[in-house]
Amino acid sequence: MSLKHGLLGLLGYGDMTGYELTKYFNESLNFFWSAQTSQIYRDLNNLEKKGFLKSKIEHQEGKPDKRIYSITKEGKDEFLKWLNDYDFGKELDYRDPMLMKMFFSKQGDTEKLIRGLEDFIKDNSYFLEAMKITKQHINDNSYAEHEQYEDDKIYWKLCILRGEYLSKANIEWAEESIQLLKEIKR
Amino acid sequence: MSLKHGLLGLLGYGDMTGYELTKYFNESLNFFWSAQTSQIYRDLNNLEKKGFLKSKIEHQEGKPDKRIYSITKEGKDEFLKWLNDYDFGKELDYRDPMLMKMFFSKQGDTEKLIRGLEDFIKDNSYFLEAMKITKQHINDNSYAEHEQYEDDKIYWKLCILRGEYLSKANIEWAEESIQLLKEIKR
DNA sequence: TGGGTCATGTAACCTGTTACATGATTAG
DNA sequence: CTAATCATGTAACAGGTTACATGACCCA
Numbered sequence: 001m002s003l004k005h006g007l008l009g010l011l012g013y014g015d016m017t018g019y020e021l022t023k024y025f026n027e028s029l030n031f032f033w034s035a036q037t038s039q040i041y042r043d044l045n046n047l048e049k050k051g052f053l054k055s056k057i058e059h060q061e062g063k064p065d066k067r068i069y070s071i072t073k074e075g076k077d078e079f080l081k082w083l084n085d086y087d088f089g090k091e092l093d094y095r096d097p098m099l100m101k102m103f104f105s106k107q108g109d110t111e112k113l114i115r116g117l118e119d120f121i122k123d124n125s126y127f128l129e130a131m132k133i134t135k136q137h138i139n140d141n142s143y144a145e146h147e148q149y150e151d152d153k154i155y156w157k158l159c160i161l162r163g164e165y166l167s168k169a170n171i172e173w174a175e176e177s178i179q180l181l182k183e184i185k186r
Numbered sequence: 187m188s189l190k191h192g193l194l195g196l197l198g199y200g201d202m203t204g205y206e207l208t209k210y211f212n213e214s215l216n217f218f219w220s221a222q223t224s225q226i227y228r229d230l231n232n233l234e235k236k237g238f239l240k241s242k243i244e245h246q247e248g249k250p251d252k253r254i255y256s257i258t259k260e261g262k263d264e265f266l267k268w269l270n271d272y273d274f275g276k277e278l279d280y281r282d283p284m285l286m287k288m289f290f291s292k293q294g295d296t297e298k299l300i301r302g303l304e305d306f307i308k309d310n311s312y313f314l315e316a317m318k319i320t321k322q323h324i325n326d327n328s329y330a331e332h333e334q335y336e337d338d339k340i341y342w343k344l345c346i347l348r349g350e351y352l353s354k355a356n357i358e359w360a361e362e363s364i365q366l367l368k369e370i371k372r
Numbered sequence: 373t374g375g376g377t378c379a380t381g382t383a384a385c386c387t388g389t390t391a392c393a394t395g396a397t398t399a400g
Numbered sequence: 401c402t403a404a405t406c407a408t409g410t411a412a413c414a415g416g417t418t419a420c421a422t423g424a425c426c427c428a
Contacts, residue, residue, distance in 0.1 A: 001283065001386090001387090002283040002286045003387080003388090005286070006286050006289075006290075009286075009289070009290040009293075012290075012293070017406095017407075017408090018407080018408080018409090019406070019407050019408080029286070029289060031280055032280050032281060032282050032285040032286070032289075033281055033282075033285070033286055034281070035388085036388075036389065036390085037407095037408085037409080038388090038389080038390085038391095038409075038410080038411095039387075039388060039389085041408075041409060041410090042387095042409095042410095043387095060406095060407090063395095063396070063397075063406060063407070064394090064395075064396080064406075064407045064408060065407085065408085066406090066407065066408085067407090067408080079290075079293075080293065080294075082287075083287055083290055083291070083293060083294045084294050084295050084298055086287065086294070086295075086298045086299050086301065086302025086303075087302065087305070088284045088302050088303070088305065088306040088309070089305050089306060089308075089309040092306075092309050092310070092313070094217055094218050094313075094349055094352060095218060095219055095220070096218050096219075096348075097187065097188040098274045099218040099219070099345045099348060100188045100191070100192050100195075100215070100218070100219055101268075101269055101272065102341055102344055102345050102348075103192075103195070103215060103218075103341060103342060103345050104192075104195040104198075104265075104269055104341070105269070105341045106337045106338045106340075106341055107195075107198070107265075107266065107269060108266075108269045108270055108272070109270050109272075112270055112272045113272050115272065116272025116273065116274050117272075117274070119273070119274060119275050120274040120275060120278075122275075123274070123275040123278050124278070127278070127280075151292045152292045154292075154366065154367075154370060155288055155289060155290070155291045155292055156289060158288055158363050158366065159285045159288050159289050161359060161362065161363070162282075162285060162288075162356075162359045162363075163280055165355040165356070165358060165359040166280060166352065166355050166356075166359075167280075168355065169351040169352050169354065169355035170348075170351070170352075172351060173347060173348045173351040173352075176347065177344050177347070177348075180340065180344065181340075184340060187414090187415090189415080189416090203379075203380090204379085204380075204381085205378070205379050205380075221416085222416075222417065222418085223379095223380085223381080224381075224382080224383095224416090224417080224418085224419095225415075225416060225417085227380075227381060227382090228381095228382095228415095229415090246378095246379090249378060249379070249423095249424070249425075250378075250379045250380060250422090250423075250424080251379085251380085252378090252379065252380085253379090253380080
């Protein structure tokens with residue numbers, strides 16, 4: 001459900017090709033959503049069939065033609081309908097393949113598990129660092145240079161803040177876990 | 187990938203029907219994984235085709251026949267292979283439909299967003315409470331009454347600990363977000 | 373008499389991933 | 401010469417969700 005509405009949302013900022021949308025997803029929103037080109041083209045097709053988008057083809061010299069999408073009135077309505085349903089509870093989901101392994105780890109190799117947790121700490125640290133840089137970019141206006149985005153920034157920063165909280169929680173948990181596992185090994 | 191291996195893992199503790207496996211998933215492992223019966227029956231079928239499981243049918247008076255699954259040597263090998271690949275980094279995923287909405291929320295209703303965040307805090311608090319009770323159950327041996335599970339407990343508690351860390355992070359983030367949103371409203 | 377539990381599933385659909393295909397331009 | 405970038409997609413598969421179907425028993 002979310003990817004489609006994310007596409008509608010991004011097209012609210014301006015017309016774009018599928019290629020550009022993929023870039024946006026995997027650069028700006030990347031830390032909480034990513035998408036394959038294949039999926040984006042498929043959804044773009046479906047959204048156009050439903051009348052939420054329309055497209056025109058632009059010829060380019062020396063490059064393949066580009067199909068530029070723009071959002072319709074119906075698309076904007078659908079986007080706003082989705083946006084204003086702030087029932088987060090039903091989306092609470094702690095599903096995690098890592099915990100699935102942890103659950104059964106009595107039967108696993110404790111040394112390997114500890115190394116896995118150490119790498120997990122590293123990955124989360126990189127992520128935390130990347131988000132601090134992104135926050136800086138937003139403040140510096142290097143991400144969104146136009147005043148048009150001024151009011152968006154608070155929400156973008158709240159997204160990043162959550163990433164910071166979660167990755168810190170992950171790091172603390174992994175550190176505590178490693179300690180506990182080293183104790184029982186002795 | 188994880189559900190199948192979770193099924194193999196649970197069947198390592200003893201033979202079970204699809205129905206019982208569904209219950210296990212949605213009661214014990216529920217806070218970090220849930221599964222529909224339809225999905226479990228399908229995967230059980232696939233696992234049997236691959237030779238990781240075998241099943242026998244038990245006739246019951248007054249009830250439909252039950253198909254009891256047990257894990258094979260191949261199934262145990264596959265499970266252990268999966269378990270000992272502790273490369274958590276590749277599974278790092280902060281994907282979240284809530285953040286997708288947050289990202290675009292300049293265009294949304296701030297009042298509704300705040301109410302959504304308040305409910306989110308409630309849901310996370312219930313979750314946190316439920317996990318404290320589960321932890322107590324594990325300590326009390328009411329969950330797993332047999333000594334057989336004694337060495338598993340440490341890992342189960344680490345799973346719960348992560349849930350506690352994450353839900354606390356969610357609560358703190360939501361509280362901070364509400365404050366910030368109320369400030370900009372003024 | 374109605375709802376919940378035990379027990380089995382099927383069907384359709386949606387979402388996401390991986391791999392492949394084409395073909396030109398540009399930068400190192 | 402090679403890799404990356406621009407730009408378009410298709411195909412197959414894996415995983416997850418929702419709805420439906422059957423039928424008997426048990427409890428209030």
